[in-house]
Amino acid sequence: GNSVTQMEGPVTLSEEAFLTINCTYTATGYPSLFWYVQYPGEGLQLLLKATKADDKGSNKGFEATYRKETTSFHLEKGSVQVSDSAVYFCALSDRSNAGNMLTFGGGTRLMVKP
Amino acid sequence: DTGVSQNPRHKITKRGQNVTFRCDPISEHNRLYWYRQTLGQGPEFLTYFQNEAQLEKSRLLSDRFSAERPKGSFSTLEIQRTEQGDSAMYLCASSSGGVYGYTFGSGTRLTVV
Numbered sequence: 001g002n003s004v005t006q007m008e009g010p011v012t013l014s015e016e017a018f019l020t021i022n023c024t025y026t027a028t029g030y031p032s033l034f035w036y037v038q039y040p041g042e043g044l045q046l047l048l049k050a051t052k053a054d055d056k057g058s059n060k061g062f063e064a065t066y067r068k069e070t071t072s073f074h075l076e077k078g079s080v081q082v083s084d085s086a087v088y089f090c091a092l093s094d095r096s097n098a099g100n101m102l103t104f105g106g107g108t109r110l111m112v113k114p
Numbered sequence: 115d116t117g118v119s120q121n122p123r124h125k126i127t128k129r130g131q132n133v134t135f136r137c138d139p140i141s142e143h144n145r146l147y148w149y150r151q152t153l154g155q156g157p158e159f160l161t162y163f164q165n166e167a168q169l170e171k172s173r174l175l176s177d178r179f180s181a182e183r184p185k186g187s188f189s190t191l192e193i194q195r196t197e198q199g200d201s202a203m204y205l206c207a208s209s210s211g212g213v214y215g216y217t218f219g220s221g222t223r224l225t226v227v
Contacts, residue, residue, distance in 0.1 A: 004156070036218075043118070043205065043218040044157070089156050099170050100211065101147070104156030 002027045006090045006105035013080055013112050021075040021108045023064075023090035031092040033057075033066055033073040034102070038087045047075075047088070080112045118219035120206050126225045127196055134192045135222045139208030146189050147216060148181055149205040150174065157205055163189060196226045 007022045025031065035047040035057070048057035053068035062077045073090060090105040119138040127133050139146050144165050149157035160179070161171045165186035175181075178196075183189040193200055203223050207216035 041220075043220040044207075045218070046216070091156070099162050099164075100145075100209070101159045101162065101170070102149075102157070102216070104158070106154070106156050 002031070002092060002094055002103040004090050004092055004103055004105035006088075006108050008106070009087075009109040011108060011110050013110070015082055015112055015114055016079045017112075019075070019077040019080045019084075019110065021088055021090075021110070023073045023075065023105060025071050025073065025090070025092050027071075027092055027094055029094045029096035031094050033064070034091045034093070035062070035064055035073070035075050036089040036091060036104075038089065038107075040086070044089065080110070082112045082114055085110055085112045118206055118208050118217050120204075120219035120222050122222060123220065124223045124225075126227060129198060129226055130195055132192065132194045133196060133224060134190055135204055135206075135224075137189045137191070137206030137219060139188070139206070140217055143208035143210050143217070144186065145209045145211055145216075146183055147207045147209070148189070148191055149207065151203040151205055151221070152201075160191075160204075193224075196224075198226045200224060201226045 003026045032051045034049045036044040037047045038044050048059040050057040050066035056065045064075045087107045087109045089107045091102045093100045121136045147162040148160040151157040163183040178194045181191045203221040205221045207218045209216040
């Protein structure tokens with residue numbers, strides 16, 4: 001079956017520090033990969049996506065590269081801000097499934113201190 | 115367009131009672147999904163609709179759970195004879211298909227006491 005594993009949090013960083021949140025996946029087919037972010041009290045928001053190997057998704061200074069050889073999709077940001085404090089979820093959608101259901105990792109809480 | 119709307123935001127119920135949640139998707143989206151998120155975990159798929167047809171259900175969706183989407187517009191998720199293990203955030207999402215991700219609502223938090 002499909003599964004997503006991401007590093008456990010919380011991850012605590014000082015403002016302007018470099019961020020990496022690791023994500024690896026197992027999929028029976030050829031998945032699309034996503035990062036979602038959940039701010040306190042809000043729903044999940046799509047942060048970025050990649051649909052094929054070596055694609056780089058990027059948004060708001062965050063980046064992630066689809067690495068098929070290592071089955072990974074690590075999230076990075078060069079300089080975090082206090083406003084980036086949230087829970088980040090890695091997810092995949094198996095395109096062999098017509099419904100495009102998402103399989104999520106367990107989430108990683110990021111706390112950025114001023 | 116105000117995005118995906120879910121009501122109520124919070125629900126506290128006694129064990130054994132029935133509860134119903136509502137989701138109003140983005141109007142032009144033909145797909146609607148329900149997910150459940152327990153504390154400290156990622157969301158887990160429950161079921162999805164394309165228009166009014168319920169096309170897939172997870173094994174997580176026991177026979178106490180039922181979902182409908184009459185006329186392919188809003189959807190309801192009912193839980194009968196609630197149990198403490200049903201306490202979770204219930205998330206609704208909609209999409210127009212494809213691999214571009216969904217738009218999620220803010221969720222309904224259910225607490226069974």
